[in-house]
Amino acid sequence: MRSSPNCTTWCGPPRGGNGSGRSSCWRSTGRAGRPRRLDAYQRIAERLRTELGIAVGSELRRLHQRILAGDPALDLPVRAAAPAFAAPVAGRVPRELPADPQDFVGRHAQLGQLRELLTAPDRSDGAVTVGVVDGMAGVGKTAFAVHLAHQLAPHFPDGQLFVDLQGFAQPRPAVRPAAVLGILLRSLGVPGPELPSGTGARASLFRGLTRHRRMLLVLDDVVDETQIQPLLPLAPGCRALVTSRCRLARLDRSSLLTLDLLAPGEASRLFTAVVGARRIGAEPVHLIEAVVEQCGRLPLALKLAGARLRARPGWNLSHLAERLSSGPSSGAYGIARSLQLSYLRLSAPQRRMLHRLALRKERDIDSQAAAPLAGVTPGEAETLLEGLADANLLQEPTPGRYRLHHLVQTFAAHQEAA
Numbered sequence: 001m002r003s004s005p006n007c008t009t010w011c012g013p014p015r016g017g018n019g020s021g022r023s024s025c026w027r028s029t030g031r032a033g034r035p036r037r038l039d040a041y042q043r044i045a046e047r048l049r050t051e052l053g054i055a056v057g058s059e060l061r062r063l064h065q066r067i068l069a070g071d072p073a074l075d076l077p078v079r080a081a082a083p084a085f086a087a088p089v090a091g092r093v094p095r096e097l098p099a100d101p102q103d104f105v106g107r108h109a110q111l112g113q114l115r116e117l118l119t120a121p122d123r124s125d126g127a128v129t130v131g132v133v134d135g136m137a138g139v140g141k142t143a144f145a146v147h148l149a150h151q152l153a154p155h156f157p158d159g160q161l162f163v164d165l166q167g168f169a170q171p172r173p174a175v176r177p178a179a180v181l182g183i184l185l186r187s188l189g190v191p192g193p194e195l196p197s198g199t200g201a202r203a204s205l206f207r208g209l210t211r212h213r214r215m216l217l218v219l220d221d222v223v224d225e226t227q228i229q230p231l232l233p234l235a236p237g238c239r240a241l242v243t244s245r246c247r248l249a250r251l252d253r254s255s256l257l258t259l260d261l262l263a264p265g266e267a268s269r270l271f272t273a274v275v276g277a278r279r280i281g282a283e284p285v286h287l288i289e290a291v292v293e294q295c296g297r298l299p300l301a302l303k304l305a306g307a308r309l310r311a312r313p314g315w316n317l318s319h320l321a322e323r324l325s326s327g328p329s330s331g332a333y334g335i336a337r338s339l340q341l342s343y344l345r346l347s348a349p350q351r352r353m354l355h356r357l358a359l360r361k362e363r364d365i366d367s368q369a370a371a372p373l374a375g376v377t378p379g380e381a382e383t384l385l386e387g388l389a390d391a392n393l394l395q396e397p398t399p400g401r402y403r404l405h406h407l408v409q410t411f412a413a414h415q416e417a418a
Helices: 031-052 058-068 108-118 141-155 177-187 199-210 264-275 285-294 299-310 317-324 336-343 348-358 367-374 378-390 406-417
Strands: 002-004 007-011 025-029 129-134 160-164 216-222 239-244 254-258 395-398 401-403
Touching: 108 129, 108 141, 108 239, 108 254, 129 141, 141 160, 141 216, 141 239, 160 177, 177 199, 264 285, 264 299, 285 299, 285 317, 299 317, 336 406, 348 367, 348 378, 348 406, 367 378, 378 401
Parallel strands: 129 239, 129 254, 160 216, 216 239
Antiparallel strands: 002 007, 007 025, 395 401
């Protein structure tokens, strides 16, 4: 709070979207307002005399004398000072990361790549550094981001913020940018009643609060670039780590990393960690490898299959492998729901293309071969294939050559049959 002989000013959170970081001020009239009161008295007295032919009453005369005497009781009440919110609540640093996954394995090269990016010196252009992790459903993006964020936490002493944006959590709608900013501002100590109402005003306040901070922001399950554009850029000392099932190629000044399947050895280690080494220690190694391949080396499928085995003491690996290779869901055992959330985001032509690809025995294809399958031109086929690759439902191991993961193939063939 600042004061002067003639006014009292409360400086609260920035209002509006100019991003200046300067506080807005509410000014209450103290002695500086008394000349206006005297003017009002003179106008009233003159009007009573000329229009009604009477003098002002005793009560108004007494009020006049109190104004002349500078009675402080006549000052307008000063609005109670509110917190300036220039920093998180004193003594409280937001540490909102979920627990570090205990069964996380591998990904050493990818972790090192993003760790180097997000701990690099601040950019000279003042922009925030953003790391984006994408990949197909079930590949372990959230676990990867949370594990990396725990490694990075010591580099961001002013706090770590985490928000699940529910981009693919249908039927629930994705969280709107204004709501995300509301969550972040509350985490920084802004009371609900003091939150600005608009996205622009909230973004401006958020930038002001993080301007001189070193904070890590983790935005999980982002649906597209527009959902997080208002949150960026933060201050140069901050970093953002984003996960999405789609490639966010239009996000400015970001570094993109697509998570692939686990390496065979890493996949076996994850499956063993879920089931328990004691439970499958005596099982033949080739059976473990067979189950891992049936799960497509996809972390979610490995965890679900391992949990299923662990919960059934009478099962062995042979029985589990038999279950995984039979039935309508086949190798997509357990992950159909997760794939369905990505599938629902596709356009009708993209779904048709995916169905046609799933009915082929070969899983590799190019646009020339894909075009007649969906009844489109090679150019249209290329656009559809690129869209499926951007949704991480197709892999593109070499330019122009696309590959369908066998779990996605099984899922899509089942959709076509249904």
